[in-house]
Amino acid sequence: METAETRLAEIEGRIARAHKRFGALPEAVTLVAVSKTFGAEEIEPFLAAGQRVFGENRVQEAQGKWPALRETYSDIQLHLIGPLQTNKARDAVALFDVIETVDREKLAAVLREEMTRAGRDLPCLVQVNIGGEPQKAGIPPDEAVAFARRCIDVHQLDIRGFMCIPPADEPPGPFFAHLGTLGREVGLPWLSMGMSADFETAIAMGATHVRVGSALFGHRG
Numbered sequence: 001m002e003t004a005e006t007r008l009a010e011i012e013g014r015i016a017r018a019h020k021r022f023g024a025l026p027e028a029v030t031l032v033a034v035s036k037t038f039g040a041e042e043i044e045p046f047l048a049a050g051q052r053v054f055g056e057n058r059v060q061e062a063q064g065k066w067p068a069l070r071e072t073y074s075d076i077q078l079h080l081i082g083p084l085q086t087n088k089a090r091d092a093v094a095l096f097d098v099i100e101t102v103d104r105e106k107l108a109a110v111l112r113e114e115m116t117r118a119g120r121d122l123p124c125l126v127q128v129n130i131g132g133e134p135q136k137a138g139i140p141p142d143e144a145v146a147f148a149r150r151c152i153d154v155h156q157l158d159i160r161g162f163m164c165i166p167p168a169d170e171p172p173g174p175f176f177a178h179l180g181t182l183g184r185e186v187g188l189p190w191l192s193m194g195m196s197a198d199f200e201t202a203i204a205m206g207a208t209h210v211r212v213g214s215a216l217f218g219h220r221g
């Protein structure tokens with residue numbers, strides 16, 4: 001029977017095999033389990049099975065489930081992987097451990113203010129709209145390097161690297177490779193890329209973090 005434990009072991013095994021065969025970097029790959037839309041009762045078995053790093057795309061939804069789970073599992077690492085409005089930045093800084101979606105100057109400035117206020121300097125990623133899609137969040141690829149440098153030098157954010165969601169209707173490999181090029185240009189170590197359908201390709205292109213939702217939790221209703 002499929003349980004949280006067997007699904008987790010299967011995905012971890014696939015990550016380890018892809019990393020061993022194709023991994024572009026020696027560092028281990030971190031599995032970010034994307035639990036958006038799933039409730040605490042569906043998340044808990046994954047915590048019991050040992051998973052600690054999770055991704056959520058909405059601040060309010062995450063506020064509704066994670067504080068209670070943290071009372072039992074104090075070492076949870078929560079990543080914000082969805083667009084962040086500046087008026088939610090204070091709540092995001094209080095709840096999350098990593099912000100993966102820094103994508104504009106105003107947000108960088110507000111995050112700096114809120115992190116200083118809270119005394120929390122969270123690791124951040126710059127989200128790149130790697131396919132240049134009008135409906136998607138992220139800084140355009142040709143502005144990403146300069147923006148990341150401004151986040152570091154001007155806003156004093158702890159920028160660790162880049163994150164992207166490539167176009168759904170094209171092979172993702174070249175987009176992952178492009179994100180890797182941007183990361184090397186700034187000299188940043190983290191690349192958050194790859195989801196349920198393409199995380200092995202992302203690992204081959206140097207992903208350090210893969211964000212896997214449906215392959216772990218099942219289809220979102």
Ligand SMILES: *Cc1c(COP(=O)(O)O)cnc(C)c1O
Nearest residue numbers: 034057081195196211212213214
């Ligand atoms: C939902 C989501 C994922 C996970 O997608 P799956 O295809 O379910 O693995 C990864 N990254 C982001 C930014 C998401 O919003």
